[in-house]
Amino acid sequence: xxxxxxxxxxxxxxxxxxxxxxxxxxxxxxxxxxxxxxxxxxxxxxxxxxxxxxxxxxxxxxxxxxxxxxxxxxxxxxxxxxxxxxxxxxxxxxxxxxxxxxxxxxxxxxxxxxxxxxxxxxxxxxxxxxxxxxxxxxxxxxxxxxxxxxxxxxxxxxxxxxxxxxxxxxxxxxxxxxxxxxxxxxxxxxxxxxxxxxxxxxxxxxxxx
Numbered sequence: 469x470x471x472x473x474x475x476x477x478x479x480x481x482x483x484x485x486x487x488x489x490x491x492x493x494x495x496x497x498x499x500x501x502x503x504x505x506x507x508x509x510x511x512x513x514x515x516x517x518x519x520x521x522x523x524x525x526x527x528x529x530x531x532x533x534x535x536x537x538x539x540x541x542x543x544x545x546x547x548x549x550x551x552x553x554x555x556x557x558x559x560x561x562x563x564x565x566x567x568x569x570x571x572x573x574x575x576x577x578x579x580x581x582x583x584x585x586x587x588x589x590x591x592x593x594x595x596x597x598x599x600x601x602x603x604x605x606x607x608x609x610x611x612x613x614x615x616x617x618x619x620x621x622x623x624x625x626x627x628x629x630x631x632x633x634x635x636x637x638x639x640x641x642x643x644x645x646x647x648x649x650x651x652x653x654x655x656x657x658x659x660x661x662x663x664x665x666x667x668x669x670x671x672x673x674x675x676x677x
Contacts, residue, residue, distance in 0.1 A: 471498045471501050471502065471508075471511050471512075471515065471538060472494050472496070472497055472498065473494070473495045473496040473497075473498070473535055473538065474492050474493060474494050474495060475492070475493045475495055476489060476491065476492045476493075477489075477490045477491040477492075478490060496535075496538075496539065496542070498511075498538055498539075498542040499542070500542045500543070501538070501541060501542050505665055506547055506548065506665060506669065507541050507542070507547075507548050509658070509661055509662040509665040509666075510541060510548050510549070510551075510552045510662065511537075511538055511541055511548075512658040512661065512662070513552070513656065513658040513659055513662055514534055514537060514538070514555055515534075515658075516656050516657065516658040517559065517653065517656060517658075518530065518534065520652045520653065520655075520656065521563070521650060521652050521653065527562075529562070530559075530562055533555065533558050533559075533562075533624075534555075536624045537551045537552075537554065537555045537624065540624055540627065544628065546628060549632060549635050549638075549639075550619070550627045550628055550630065550632050551624070551627055552639070553616065553619055553638050553639070553642060554619050554622075554624060554627050556642045556643075556646065557616065557619060557620050557642070559646075560591075560642075560645065560646060560649075563649075563650060565591060565645070565646075565649045565650075566591065566620075567586075567591035567592075567616070567620075567645060568590070568591050568592040568593075569591075569593065569613050569616055569617040569620065570617065572584070572593060572594055572595040572598055573587075573590075573592040573593065573594055573598075574594050574595075574598035574600075575595060575597065575598050577595055579610075580593070580595035580596060580610045580613065581595070581596055581610060582596050582609070582610055583596050583599075583607055583608065583609055583610060584596065584599070584607075584608055584609075584610055584613055585599045585600070585602065585605040585606070585607055585608075586605060586606050586607075586608050586613070586641055586645075587602060587604060587605045588604045588605065588606065588644055588645055588648040589602075589604050589648070591645060593608075593613055595610075596610075604648070606640070606641060606644060608634075608637055608641050609633075609634055609637060611633045611634060612633055612634045612637045612638055612641065614633070615630065615631075615632065615633040615634070615638065616638060616641075616642075618630050636666075643659060
């Protein structure tokens with residue numbers, strides 16, 4: 469999968485299976501993504517996610533978000549995970565599944581201590597004091613909820629200004645919520661590929677110790 473941002477000119481005809489492409493120009497080649505396996509694995513998730521779930525009609529807002537995160541990951545000197553989480557939160561919102569991370573759904577505290585239980589059904593959480601046994605809930609650190617809450621509220625320009633917390637847990641929570649509500653996302657090959665790359669990185673770091 470090539471992550472080029474291109475401008476094309478083509479001639480559409482509804483009765484024709486293949487359309488005639490007359491011109492294509494590269495706007496942004498995202499060369500840093502192509503040469504960094506971690507960045508490539510991240511951005512492949514975005515592209516396959518949209519390809520698998522979106523309908524044929526244009527969605528300019530989603531397209532702009534995709535371009536913004538590709539540009540951000542291409543430029544960053546960090547691992548790009550903050551852009552990954554930001555995109556997943558925006559994608560969930562576009563599809564009507566915005567997680568409610570403002571406060572505990574029972575006691576309404578906005579400052580839970582230690583751990584919380586995050587509901588995959590409605591995207592809310594209950595704090596440690598109010599935690600209920602819910603089969604479709606997952607345990608997460610309060611710090612993870614705080615981080616994702618802040619990430620929900622910022623524009624992409626400020627994504628890297630928020631100290632990232634519990635990266636694997638953030639990913640686990642968002643992917644689990646995404647897959648619970650959107651059937652097509654359960655079969656994304658790119659998520660499996662990203663996991664393989666992450667495991668390889670852990671093994672490589674451990675070998676250097």
